[in-house]
Amino acid sequence: MQLKDIYDVVVIGSGPGGLASAIQAKKEGAESVLVIERDKEPGGILNQCIHNGFGVEIFKEDMPGPKYAEMFIKEAESLGVEFMLDSMVLEITPQKKVYVTSKWYGFNEIQARAVVFAMGARERTRAQIRTPGFRPSGVYTAGTAQRLVNIEGFMPGNRFVILGSGDIGMIMARRLTLEGAKVERVLEIMPFLTGLTRNYVQCLQDFNIPLQLKHTVKRILGKNRVEAVEIVEVDENFKPVKGSEEIITADTLLLSVGLVPEIELARSVGVAIDPTILGPYVDEEMQTSIPGIFAAGNVVHIFDLVDWVTEAGFIAGKGASRYALKEKTEKVLIPIKSGNNIHHVVPQFIKKDALEKAPIKLMMRVSKPIEEKVWIELRNENNLIFRKLERYVRPGEMVVLTIPQKTYDEVFKSNTLYVSVEKFGG
Numbered sequence: 001m002q003l004k005d006i007y008d009v010v011v012i013g014s015g016p017g018g019l020a021s022a023i024q025a026k027k028e029g030a031e032s033v034l035v036i037e038r039d040k041e042p043g044g045i046l047n048q049c050i051h052n053g054f055g056v057e058i059f060k061e062d063m064p065g066p067k068y069a070e071m072f073i074k075e076a077e078s079l080g081v082e083f084m085l086d087s088m089v090l091e092i093t094p095q096k097k098v099y100v101t102s103k104w105y106g107f108n109e110i111q112a113r114a115v116v117f118a119m120g121a122r123e124r125t126r127a128q129i130r131t132p133g134f135r136p137s138g139v140y141t142a143g144t145a146q147r148l149v150n151i152e153g154f155m156p157g158n159r160f161v162i163l164g165s166g167d168i169g170m171i172m173a174r175r176l177t178l179e180g181a182k183v184e185r186v187l188e189i190m191p192f193l194t195g196l197t198r199n200y201v202q203c204l205q206d207f208n209i210p211l212q213l214k215h216t217v218k219r220i221l222g223k224n225r226v227e228a229v230e231i232v233e234v235d236e237n238f239k240p241v242k243g244s245e246e247i248i249t250a251d252t253l254l255l256s257v258g259l260v261p262e263i264e265l266a267r268s269v270g271v272a273i274d275p276t277i278l279g280p281y282v283d284e285e286m287q288t289s290i291p292g293i294f295a296a297g298n299v300v301h302i303f304d305l306v307d308w309v310t311e312a313g314f315i316a317g318k319g320a321s322r323y324a325l326k327e328k329t330e331k332v333l334i335p336i337k338s339g340n341n342i343h344h345v346v347p348q349f350i351k352k353d354a355l356e357k358a359p360i361k362l363m364m365r366v367s368k369p370i371e372e373k374v375w376i377e378l379r380n381e382n383n384l385i386f387r388k389l390e391r392y393v394r395p396g397e398m399v400v401l402t403i404p405q406k407t408y409d410e411v412f413k414s415n416t417l418y419v420s421v422e423k424f425g426g
């Protein structure tokens with residue numbers, strides 16, 4: 001492939017967010033679209049997710065991650081999207097110069113008309129949760145263990161304790177059990193599950209793997225290799241309950257303690273970052289605070305279903321193409337603020353006239369679980385604009401509220417919008 005000096009759209013990252021952005025940018029008329037990926041093949045995290053659970057929303061079919069990725073890779077290739085693999089973006093400028101170092105092309109400066117950030121997320125590590133003990137081998141993040149088992153064909157241990165009830169941890173509990181390992185326990189510091197209920201049922205319950213809520217790792221024992229893990233119960237302030245300590249013999253500790261958006265490139269170019277979720281602020285087109293720079297997927301906030309990452313990628317790709325082709329849109333933005341029991345909402349802004357084109361999907365997570373019927377409400381300073389009934393809300397499961405176009409007038413005259421969870425009957 002001969003690299004061009006200028007591309008309409010450059011997408012950084014080839015996971016589901018990046019692939020969908022590239023496909024949609026092409027379909028919306030962008031002539032040249034380049035996807036840059038540091039790995040040797042496209043697909044992102046999907047390549048190591050050989051379990052089922054992908055595509056249920058979009059294809060109404062339950063498929064493994066690599067198959068889901070392959071469908072989009074083939075479509076992108078057939079549309080003429082170019083791929084630059086084994087290539088790492090080091091920096092970009094607000095003028096959209098992309099500096100990339102590549103195994104195949106050396107060091108390059110590529111000019112883009114629009115850029116989509118689709119760099120995904122990385123896992124929180126032991127250093128970030130500050131677990132005391134020596135530094136023996138046998139402590140892995142769950143995603144690293146998944147890569148070792150599913151791609152490299154290497155078992156990281158025999159007896160496991162998993163810290164965190166996130167989806168990756170639960171999926172690995174099942175995977176390791178299927179490979180013949182013993183998963184002694186999954187521990188969760190919160191009083192509730194942090195991953196999807198679906199994964200709790202299919203990965204832990206079905207395999208008799210015990211989950212212990214309100215528990216954490218107090219200490220890692222073992223100097224050269226993990227020998228045991230001391231666990232402890234915590235109270236409502238996350239303080240250890242004296243006398244509740246227990247030692248579990250294990251040779252490996254897996255950490256599944258959360259994902260953090262991969263935003264170093266975004267931060268260095270000066271994109272405004274939402275401090276609650278550490279992803280860039282975006283509007284309803286997934287455009288960041290720098291015109292012409294868009295974001296899609298886990299780099300914005302952590303999604304639970306890949307299908308929603310893909311949908312967000314379609315939106316970002318459409319926006320990027322429109323920007324590259326110099327279509328004009330309204331610039332006045334209305335902020336969307338988190339109200340009662342809303343941890344965060346994405347997008348954090350919408351353009352005043354956004355509903356003219358299509359309904360707008362708001363994606364949010366709640367702070368606390370409520371196991372009864374609730375309203376998810378959208379209000380402005382004065383009025384209730386729209387609400388939707390949910391049977392329950394849980395922090396591990398994203399809540400979606402689609403603002404219908406019929407609310408255009410009410411939204412247009414708002415200065416600020418608020419989303420909140422309210423009691424049913426209230």
Ligand SMILES: Cc1cc2nc3c(=O)[nH]c(=O)nc-3n(C[C@H](O)[C@H](O)[C@H](O)COP(=O)(O)OP(=O)(O)OC[C@H]3O[C@@H](n4cnc5c(N)ncnc54)[C@H](O)[C@@H]3O)c2cc1C
Nearest residue numbers: 013015016017038044045053088089119120297298305306
């Ligand atoms: C372990 C695990 C299990 C999951 N299981 C399920 C499931 O069963 N069902 C489901 O629906 N969802 C599941 N998900 C969620 C889903 O896979 C993710 O939400 C989705 O992959 C995120 O897509 P993305 O495009 O944002 O990022 P990613 O897939 O992470 O892709 C980001 C890409 O960007 C590249 N990149 C980053 N920085 C640079 C750079 N500077 N230069 C070049 N390239 C760069 C990376 O190499 C990577 O390939 C799972 C996620 C994980 C982590």
